Amino acid sequence: MLRLLVPPGIGDISWVYSKICALAKRRPVSFVLCSALPLRGKEFVDLLPNIVNRGYSNIPYHMILNSLLPTDTELWALEDDRRYHISLNLHLEGGGALADAFPAQETAYHYEMKLPPIVNGSPAFQLQQLGSQLKIGFYCSSYAHRKDVLFWTVPEWVLFFACVRKIYPKAQFVALGAGYDDRTHDVFRALSKQGFYATAFFDQHIGETVNVLKELDYFFAFPSGLGILADVVDTPCMMWFWGNLPGWEHMSGLFGKYADPQNVQSFRHITAPYSSVKESFDRFVKHGMQHIRKA
Secondary structure (H helix, E strand, O other): OEEEEEOOOHHHHHHHHHHHHHHHOOOOEEEEEEEOOOOOHHHHHOOOOOEEEEEEEEEEHHHHHHHEOOOOOOHHHOOOOOEEEOOOHHHHHOOOOHHHOOOOOOOOOOOOOOOOOOOOOOHHHHHHOOOOOOEEEEEOOOOOOOOOOOOOOHHHHHHHHHHHHHHOOOOEEEEEEOOOOHHHHHHHHHHHHOOOEEEEEEOOOHHHHHHHHHHOOEEEEOOOHHHHHHHHOOOOEEEEEOOOOOOOHHHHHHOOOOOOHHHHHOOOEEEEEOOOHHHHHHHHHHHHHHHOOOO
16 A cells, blocks of 8 residues: 655645545555644545545654655655655645646546535535525634734725625625634624624534535635635635745745646636735636626
8 A cells, every 4th residue: 555644734635635636546545644733634534535544643744844755756656555755835835836746647636525415404505505695605714823924804804705795795605614713703703793694614524614615606715725625626716825925925836836727727716915905806806706606
């Protein structure tokens, strides 16, 4: 069995799987995750077809950075029963395209997952009951995440969504995240108090969350694995990065590099720099809203 030690983040794992997907159909592959909070990666690996989930190691991610597989490695030729360290984060942050990592392997930008069934009362079922009402999702992370870069305050998020609501006055705004994503909770509560049609699905299994992503007509995200998965399931999305902020310039390498090139070219998936509310809304109007269906 091919044994791979991978980063613990959902988006990080997704990038690796995009390059492993075809190989895993032909030979047994296992993922072991580096140790790092919040420990949500393991349940995501359970969704990946043909991957054996070996759970967490006691090795932190930074300990494998000097021993990563070179990105020109021929993955088909790797030996069984040796553990290899693999990550695409540095490659992508350095401006490399996902397709150019392990180039002999095809890139699965959109792949199937072993998602839970949509049953009566599940989050995705609830959204389906809204019929043709537009469903606009959002993820704003937590105050603890990137303490030095808070991105927008709650009033700024509300102002942004108020601009969106002027175009789509009957849209349902759907908050996604975990229990610790307190900033997302605060934005959801503020929208509810101001009369938005709003609902929230916090602390769901990641499979349920992916089902919700598939039901959305659009998704706005603070940098996260959820925004990366939005492209995997082909949900239109705009996700902001800090590439133009001091100390975070390396993040600009991610702009347009990990998503389906067709989605990047058509602006179905937008990777945007940190921007003001007006700049972000103008970007959405110019490039994003063309992908929202007519309600």
